[in-house]
Amino acid sequence: MQPKRIAVIGAGLMGHGIAQAFAGAGLAVSIHDADPARRAGVPGRIRESLEQLGADPAAADRVTPADTLAAAVADADVVIEAVPEDLELKKRVFAEIEAAARPSALLASNTSVIPITQIMAGLAHRRRAMGTHWWNPPHQIPLVEVVQAEGTGDAEIEAMMALLAGIGKKPVHVRRDVPGFIGNRLQHAMWREAIALVQAGVCDAATVDEVVKESFGRRLSVLGPLENADLVGTDLTLMVHRYVLHDLDRTPGPLPLLEDLVAAGRLGMKTGGGFRDWTEAEAQAVRTRLADHLCRFDVHDT
Structure with a gap:
C-alpha cells in the first residue's frame, strides 16, 4: 500500500x-x-x-x-x-x-x-x-x-x-507494548531521580538543570546511553553501577514533592511557578531557546 x-x-x-x-x-x-x-x-x-x-x-x-x-x-x-x-x-x-x-x-x-x-x-x-x-x-x-x-x-x-x-x-x-514505550521510560526515569535530588536537599532545581545541560546533555544528541557505555567500557559502567544504583530513588509512585507542587497550583511556566519560579519573559525565553535550537536542524530532515 x-x-x-x-x-x-x-x-x-x-x-x-x-x-x-x-x-x-x-x-x-x-x-x-x-x-x-x-x-x-x-x-x-x-x-x-x-x-x-x-x-x-x-x-x-x-x-x-x-x-x-x-x-x-x-x-x-x-x-x-x-x-x-x-x-x-x-x-x-x-x-x-x-x-x-x-x-x-x-x-x-x-x-x-x-x-x-x-x-x-x-x-x-x-x-x-x-x-x-x-x-x-x-x-x-x-x-x-x-x-x-x-x-x-x-x-x-x-x-x-x-x-x-x-x-x-x-x-x-x-516490539513490546509497555507503558511509556522506550523514550518516555528513559526520560521519566531521569526526571524521577532529578526530583528526588531536589526533594532530598542535595541541590535546587536550577542546579539539576544546569548539571544536565552542561555535562552529559551535550552528548545525548550524538551519543546514546549504551553507545556511551561501550565508549567508556562496560567494565567501568559496571563499577559505577555497583556503587550508585543501590542509592538511586526507587519510589514506585510520584514523589511527594511533585504531588505537593500540583496540589498547590504550581503547574510550571503556565502558572508562573513549578519547581522554579518563572516570569512570563523568562518562560518565553525558554520557549524561544528551544525553538531556535530545533530550527538549526534542516526541516526536510525531520
Missing part, C-alpha cells in the same frame, strides 16, 4: 503538528477536532509554522478540516488519533474510527504512555491497530515510536514504518 491520504483526529498541539509533517511531505490530510474553532484554525496555524521554519507555506493547503470524525476518516489510508491522554476517551474515539474507516486503513494512536493494547481492546479488527508515538513538536522531532500491540500484524507495522520513513521521519519498532 502506498498511502496517499491521512486523517488526524485531534487538532491540538500534537495533532496539528502531525498533520503538518504529512502535508509538508506532499500528502493530503483531513483533520477533525470536536472544538470547531480549533478545527477551523488548523490551516492557519500550520501556514504560520511553515513560514517560521522557512518552508513552503503552500503545504498548509493540503490540510482540510472535517466537520465530523466520519468525514475525516472515510477516505483515509491511515488514521492517527491525537486526542488527550484519557484511556476511555481514546477507546470511544477508536470505536468511532473503526466504524467509519475503510477496512484497509491503518489505525494508530499517538499516546505517549498508555499501552496500545488497552486502547485497542474493543476493536473487532486489531491487526491493523498500533501506536505511533510522535514527539513534540512532531513536525520537527525526527523520531516516531511505532508500537506493536497484542494482535498487531507484522505487515501493518512494516507499512507504517515505511510510510514514516518516506516522509523523512526516523521510525523505531517497539
Whole structure:
C-alpha cells in the first residue's frame, strides 16, 4: 500500500503538528477536532509554522478540516488519533474510527504512555491497530515510536514504518507494548531521580538543570546511553553501577514533592511557578531557546 491520504483526529498541539509533517511531505490530510474553532484554525496555524521554519507555506493547503470524525476518516489510508491522554476517551474515539474507516486503513494512536493494547481492546479488527508515538513538536522531532500491540500484524507495522520513513521521519519498532514505550521510560526515569535530588536537599532545581545541560546533555544528541557505555567500557559502567544504583530513588509512585507542587497550583511556566519560579519573559525565553535550537536542524530532515 502506498498511502496517499491521512486523517488526524485531534487538532491540538500534537495533532496539528502531525498533520503538518504529512502535508509538508506532499500528502493530503483531513483533520477533525470536536472544538470547531480549533478545527477551523488548523490551516492557519500550520501556514504560520511553515513560514517560521522557512518552508513552503503552500503545504498548509493540503490540510482540510472535517466537520465530523466520519468525514475525516472515510477516505483515509491511515488514521492517527491525537486526542488527550484519557484511556476511555481514546477507546470511544477508536470505536468511532473503526466504524467509519475503510477496512484497509491503518489505525494508530499517538499516546505517549498508555499501552496500545488497552486502547485497542474493543476493536473487532486489531491487526491493523498500533501506536505511533510522535514527539513534540512532531513536525520537527525526527523520531516516531511505532508500537506493536497484542494482535498487531507484522505487515501493518512494516507499512507504517515505511510510510514514516518516506516522509523523512526516523521510525523505531517497539516490539513490546509497555507503558511509556522506550523514550518516555528513559526520560521519566531521569526526571524521577532529578526530583528526588531536589526533594532530598542535595541541590535546587536550577542546579539539576544546569548539571544536565552542561555535562552529559551535550552528548545525548550524538551519543546514546549504551553507545556511551561501550565508549567508556562496560567494565567501568559496571563499577559505577555497583556503587550508585543501590542509592538511586526507587519510589514506585510520584514523589511527594511533585504531588505537593500540583496540589498547590504550581503547574510550571503556565502558572508562573513549578519547581522554579518563572516570569512570563523568562518562560518565553525558554520557549524561544528551544525553538531556535530545533530550527538549526534542516526541516526536510525531520
